[in-house]
Amino acid sequence: MEGNRLLLRDSRTGPRTVWLGSAVREVxxxxxxxxxxxxxxxxxxxxRPIGCIQHLWRTILQRANLGKLRIHDLRHTSxxxxx
Numbered sequence: 042m043e044g045n046r047l048l049l050r051d052s053r054t055g056p057r058t059v060w061l062g063s064a065v066r067e068v069x070x071x072x073x074x075x076x077x078x079x080x081x082x083x084x085x086x087x088x089r090p091i092g093c094i095q096h097l098w099r100t101i102l103q104r105a106n107l108g109k110l111r112i113h114d115l116r117h118t119s120x121x122x123x124x
Contacts, residue, residue: 045060045061045062045063045066046058046059046060046061047059047060047061069081082094094112098112
């Protein structure tokens with residue numbers, strides 16, 4: 042991650058840059074990180090990057106009682122609907 046851009050090396054359509062708003066950057070910067078691990082999402086138990094979040098996402102949906110919400114659906118919410 043450089044500045045307000047996130048470099049995705051392996052997206053569905055190939056490598057690309059995603060531009061981040063300052064609020065997103067603040068959240069990312071506030072996440073606890075290990076100084077020797079450059080990854081944003083890291084599995085400390087297995088000591089490797091998190092490759093898939095489907096299990097975690099299902100747990101979040103169940104605990105929050107959100108039904109069958111997909112992660113992709115979050116891209117399509119209007120600013121008025123966001124907390």
